[in-house]
Amino acid sequence: MDITDFYDTFFEEAEELLTDMERYLLELNLEEPDAEQLNAIFRTAHSIKGGAGTFGFEALQKTTHLFENLLDHARHGELNLRRDIVDIFLETKDMLNDQLTAYRNGEEPDQEAFERICKTLQQLAEEEIKARGDGSPGAPASQPQAQTREAETEAAGEGEPAASLLIALLGISEENRALLVEELEQFGTVIAQSGDAERYEVELETTTSAADIESVMCFIIEPEQIETRSATPSAAAAAEDTSPASQAAEPESKAAAEPIAASGASEAAEQAPSSQTTAPELAQPVEPQKPMEPKKTASKPPAKPKGGAENSSIRVSVEKVDQIINLVGELIITQSMLDQTVSQLDGVTNGSLVNGMSLLQRNARDLQEAVMSIRMIPMDFVFSRFPRVVRETSSKLGKEIELHTEGESTELDKSLTERIIDPLTHLVRNSLDHGIEKPEEREALGKPRVGHLTLSARHQGGNIIIEVKDDGAGLNREKLLAKARESGLSVSDSMTDDEVWQLIFAAGFSTAKEVTDVSGRGVGMDVVKRNIQGLGGSVQIMSTAGQGTTIRIVLPLTLAILDGMSIKVGDEIFILPLSTVLQSLQPTKADLYEMAGEDLVLRMRDEYLPVIAVHDALDVEGAQTDPLRSIAVIVQGEGRRYALLIDDLIGQQQVVVKNLETNYRKVPGVSAATILGDGRVALILDIAGLHHLSQRKKEARQTSLDTSAKPLPTSTEVALS
Known part of the structure; x- marks a missing residue:
């Protein structure tokens, strides 16, 4: 058997173990470390070391071995954990991750980085040995003693x-x-x-x-x-007999290796002289201890009884899942084609065929939902990365900030979770830097010294709502407008708060007084908005001065299947994402108002909405040009509402999303494409992009009119020039 066949499994499981390790390290209470957490961190390093040794990953094995020794001292109470030591452990975890990545790519890990982390771990061990050089029972006074204790630990539980x-x-x-x-x-x-x-x-x-x-x-x-x-x-007999009495009668060498954190052992250790060995220490009276569990029950579930159910999960590559999703998408397209054909037949004479198609439609939808659920993973996959970000960033900024998460079990498509991490990181760092005040400032304002940052996720219809909320100073309207004017942006005092808040997403816009390694360069927030829009989502901002800011991200649950509204413009069929459609109406003359230039707005419930003529923006011929004979569809994009003028509403349908850039190129005002039941390609419209495209066309026409309106120069003027 070729052992390299199992590399991928090792890499995936080792990465999961490292993720768990980071979470445990960040959750540690340094004043009273939890013994179970310390044991879990130790087992993680121990498991990775064993796999690395078998697969021949030498650098990874050596690093985890040094790391494991320090963790072993920590879990036995011989290494007093401090914030700087936990920082070193987190740095080691990052180095292990880098080494895994290198081996996954068929490369050798960075030798210089490997030597540096090994030196750091060795120095930490030497410092602790020197600090405990008084010969106390818990001191790792010499390497042979440490090795002996490690061997005893292996014999006892590991x-x-x-x-x-x-x-x-x-x-x-x-x-x-x-x-x-x-x-x-x-x-x-x-x-x-x-x-x-x-x-x-x-x-x-x-x-x-x-x-x-x-x-x-x-x-x-x-x-x-x-x-x-x-x-x-x-x-074998000892393994079978797990009663408290038999545990108490175990050989001294095994009992000696019980964690020092156990109450009886620790009391005995305190009473024993420093020159005593482990065995005499345990001769002291101790309280009955819990039966010691073998290693396999501590890190994995026990074996299932004979005749029990098989393992409830399997590991499948993403490529295989994507292939199934693509096939289901093609199946839905085929079902739509058949459904359109059957709809043209007589339902009386072809009743069984109509009923069969109805059943096929239901089954196809159930199949699609079942397959899509395979790609769904909880938001904890995303949120688990931010305790580390908050810890390190708040430390750099000299702030005291606690992170809270809500809705970790809310599920989102795997491809979206991977692509939302960077935008969320920018938003979190922005809240930490610009939103939450320093402890002294918060106290002066009557706030607690510790600021609070909340990450939450929840489902709403066919979307997922992700919020980044802080209890900081909130956005300052006057400051944003002043900075926008300095940056040359077109702003006015009549802008609504929502429009002012959106200024922070302008390219190059920053309110930071100085450039730091956290922020101040005016990059990041504009990228956040572009990336979220690229995922078919939108960003909204709610802020109250002195109370804090909430940034809300609205995303579709998946990018593969879309519930859409089919509309007709001329002879063309377009798809509007159903999540963006609010309502439709037949406009009257009293509802429409002409503004400067070619701008037209629609009044609806005391709100004036920009009107976008789809036929004009996309150059569709043969469409209805009279607004009073068109249908106005009220849609929402980028936190704003618009009125789209179309010829007709066809109906709601589920469509399979096809990436247009991959198969063709980027088209302004269009986010993707799909295949209709009759085999035609229909474009899925991007609301915000459509508005920008419409505005550019109006501006271009206005510029052309201004140029053509100028009188031609005379021959004398030409000669003088």
Whole structure:
């Protein structure tokens, strides 16, 4: 068996482990560290080290080994955690991630960075040894002692480095079983093997710990498909007897390795002289302890009983899921074509065909929703990245800020979650820098010293609403207008608050007094708006002076399937995203008002909406040009409302979105395309882009009129010039 076949599984699971490690590190209470969190961080490094050693990733193995030693001291109370030490641990986690990326790309990790992080970890270990050089019981006074304790820990809970191990493979077919036995031979010598597909036992003579073997094998098979125990009778009996009485009677070498954080062990350690070894310490009376669990139950679920359900999840590549989604999209297009054909037939004589098409339509939609749900992942995938951002950015800015998250279980298409991370990062950093005040300023205003930043997500119709909310100073209208005038932007005092707030998204716009490594260069917010619009979404801002600012992002749940409204302009069919459509009406002469130039507005409930003639913006021939004979569709884009003049409303339908830029090129006013039931291509309109396109055409015509209105120069004027 080629072990490189399992590289991808190792990389994916190692990245998940590192993500968990970062979360645990950020959640640590430095004054009273949680023992379970420390153990979980240690197990993460231990698992990655085992896999890296088997796959031959030397730099990754050495880094995790040094890291693991420090974590081991921390979880035994021998390393007093401080903020700077946690920062070093987080930096190490980043380095491990970089090394994984390098190995994934078939490259060697950066040697200079590898040496630097190793030196940092070694220096930290030496400093702690020097700081505890008084010979206290918890001090790692020498390397041999540390190695001895590490070996004892391995024996106690993290795996038994026994001479002979009994490894059970559960639910493995004969063909795959032979490959797995070959893999086990890399750890030692197979003495005996027997069993069937349900349970196949392999006796292995090895110097590798059971924990390391499990860590590597779990990158190949599911955790519940392997069980390990010592093949020696005494160890087997001890493994079977897990009562408190038998635990208390375990050999001293195993009991000595229980975490120092345990109440009885810690009390005994405090009473013992510094020169005592671990065994005499445990001769002191101790309270009965919880039965010690083997390593596999601490890091993975126990094996399922015979006859139980199979594993409830599988790992599938995104490419395969995308292929299925594309096929379902084609199926929906085909179903639409058939539905259009059947709709032209007599429903009485072709009743069974009509009923069959109705059933096909329902099944196709259910299939599409089921397949799309496979790509849906919770927003926790996005939100989990920001505790680190808030921690480091607030530290740089000298601010005290707490992060709160809401709606982490809200699901969004995987492709959208990956592309929304950068815009959200800009918005979070902007709130930290410009929104929330410094602790002294907050106290002077009667606010708590600690500022609060909230990330939330929720579903609303066919969209997801993501909000970045802070309790800072809020936006200053006068300051924004003054800065806009300095930047040469066209503004007026009559602008609404919503229009003023949108100024922060102008290219090159920044209210920072000086340039820092956090902000001040006038880049970022304009990119945020462009990226969100590129995802078919919009950005809205709500702000109250002295109370804070909320930035709301509205996104479609997926980019693959769209609920749309079909409209007709001339002989062309266009699609409006249904989420942007508010209502439709037949305008009257009293509703329309002419403004300067060619601008036309529609009055609706005391609000004046810009009118966009779709036929004019997109150069559609044969369309209705009289506004009073057109239909006005009220739509919303970029936080503003517009009235689109069209010829007719066809109806609502579900369409498969096709990327126009990939298959053709960027078209102004158009976001994507789809294929209709009759095989024709229909363009999906971009509301904001359509408005900008319409304005540019009006300005171009006005410029042309101004130029043509000028009198021609006389021959004398030409001669003088």
